[in-house]
Amino acid sequence: MSYDALLWLSFGGPEGPDDVRPFLENVTRGRGVPPERLDEVERHYLHFGGVSPINALNRAAIAAVEPLLDLPVYFGNRNWHPLVERTLAEMKDAGVRRALVFPTSAYGGYSACRQYDEDVERARAAVPDAPELVKLRQFFDHPLFVDSFADAVRSAATPFGDDYRLVFTAHSVPLSADAAAGPPAEGGHRYSRQVAEASRLVASQVGVAEYDVVWQSRSGPPQVPWLEPDIVDHLDVLHAKGVANVVVCPIGFVSDHLEVVWDLDTEARDRAAELGLGFGRAATPNGDPRFAQLVAELVAEHVSGAPARKLSDFPAAGCTVNGAPCAPLCCEPARRPAR
Ligand SMILES: CC1=C(CCC(=O)O)c2cc3nc(cc4[nH]c(cc5[nH]c(cc1n2)c(C)c5CCC(=O)O)c(CCC(=O)O)c4C)C(CCC(=O)O)=C3C
Ligand SMILES: [Fe+2]
Known part of the structure; x- marks a missing residue:
């Protein structure tokens, strides 16, 4: 299999005070988070001028990975700009037909893994003739x-x-x-x-x-x-x-x-x-150069089919195609409490 690009898929965060509330609404839509909790978290963001460090950190990490890959790297988020739907549309316009996805979470579980599959699925549904998207595996034991x-x-x-x-x-x-x-x-x-x-x-x-x-x-x-x-x-x-x-x-x-x-x-x-x-x-x-190496290794491992470098006996999981769960009923979303 060959790939035309890497999609760096992350959580997203606000980049100014006016972004904070709409960002929080995006994160918590339909999730039963009480408004008092949102008010509190809004204060945490405003304490830092309404700017989360996360987007800048992702951009720096991408700049460190790009020289190690022979693929262009695109950046898309679940909850804030650049939103993954937009990024995927750009990838399509640039002629990308099949891309790997690096999710910025090392673990399994709904929030840490399956929700990124949902992001992939939602983004693909929003883009006609969307590129095929193959998510890289969990790396907590790399x-x-x-x-x-x-x-x-x-x-x-x-x-x-x-x-x-x-x-x-x-x-x-x-x-x-x-x-x-x-x-x-x-x-x-x-x-x-x-x-x-x-x-x-x-x-x-x-x-x-x-x-x-x-x-x-x-x-x-x-x-x-x-x-x-x-x-x-x-x-x-x-x-x-x-x-x-x-x-x-x-x-x-x-x-x-x-x-x-x-x-x-x-x-x-x-x-x-x-x-x-x-x-x-x-x-x-x-911030560690080994993080860029890790991403490059995950890409190389996937492309070459080389055995996974991992230190635990957990199965290598989370590698999904177009957002379909990696096993039936894997990491199902919890049923949300009624509000
Ligand atoms: C497992 C997990 C990770 C690790 C995996 C991964 O990294 O993806 C993670 C990461 C992050 N969580 C983040 C921010 C938030 N998480 C929230 C809410 C929630 N997180 C949850 C779980 C996780 N979250 C859950 C079960 C909820 C409840 C609502 C729901 O069921 O979805 C809320 C809502 C307000 C509140 O805190 O109540 C915010 C603002 C940011 C960005 C920080 C920034 O801006 O720099 C990051 C990286
Ligand atoms: Fe969170």
């Missing part, structure tokens, strides 16, 4: 992803010597969504199990035997249960246990976007300061 986080943990931990607790964090999702993650035959929970596995791989590479896996950025109505504990609550628990320093590794993300710079670098860091806890935060892979 050695380059793990190495990059392991080095980032080591440098964040430098001020503390060996005296720190390592805490991994990923975006929380509703328990029902996690239970539905992966093909039903696998028993669900593919998202939280992959997060646990990636954390184990990074911790073992760093040589840390004991660590925690916690969650962040919970949304949705309070009566709906989500993955817990929350990172900020967990700092209290660690403090009460006599922990002196914490190194937080945002294993669930590929770049320092708003969920990282607000929920970790602002909220969690402030709480740590109140408690007198030393606090370090490991960098995400986006």
Whole structure:
């Protein structure tokens, strides 16, 4: 199979104060997120002038990957400009007939994988004679992803010597969504199990035997249960246990976007300061040259059919064609609570 382009598919974020509310409406349309939560998240964005770092980070990552590929790279988002529908129309006009898709999420699950398939499907439906789109696999267990986080943990931990607790964090999702993650035959929970596995791989590479896996950025109505504990609550628990320093590794993300710079670098860091806890935060892979290499490797692996370089026993999943699920009923969207 040959491909004419790579589509870099991401979440999108606002680029000025007037973008914030319409962006949030796009993200939460039909998802039962209470308006009070939206007001709160709007304040987080406005705290940074209404600009999320995510689009600039994606553009920088694309600039780093382009020289490693012999394909043009296009950038499209789910929730904000450049919207993937528009990007796909441009690709079609440029003569692209078949493209690979790199989603900026390493994991399975509805929000982290299947929703990007829905984006592919929606974009193709919006473009007559749309190019064929083949999404690259999940990469949470790729050695380059793990190495990059392991080095980032080591440098964040430098001020503390060996005296720190390592805490991994990923975006929380509703328990029902996690239970539905992966093909039903696998028993669900593919998202939280992959997060646990990636954390184990990074911790073992760093040589840390004991660590925690916690969650962040919970949304949705309070009566709906989500993955817990929350990172900020967990700092209290660690403090009460006599922990002196914490190194937080945002294993669930590929770049320092708003969920990282607000929920970790602002909220969690402030709480740590109140408690007198030393606090370090490991960098995400986006700024590491190995991230560009990772993308180039995923492309090469797909094109050549070479065996997947991966460190876990999880099946290589998430490679989908035109947004069709990679296995029947894989990572079904959770049923949304009525509002
Ligand atoms: C698993 C997961 C990832 C990781 C996988 C991936 O990276 O794709 C992720 C990433 C991100 N989430 C982001 C932002 C938001 N997520 C929200 C809401 C939600 N996220 C969810 C899950 C995830 N989200 C869920 C289950 C919801 C509830 C509503 C729904 O069921 O969809 C909301 C609504 C307001 C609120 O927080 O309540 C916002 C603004 C940004 C961009 C940050 C920026 O602008 O820099 C990024 C990268
Ligand atoms: Fe999110």
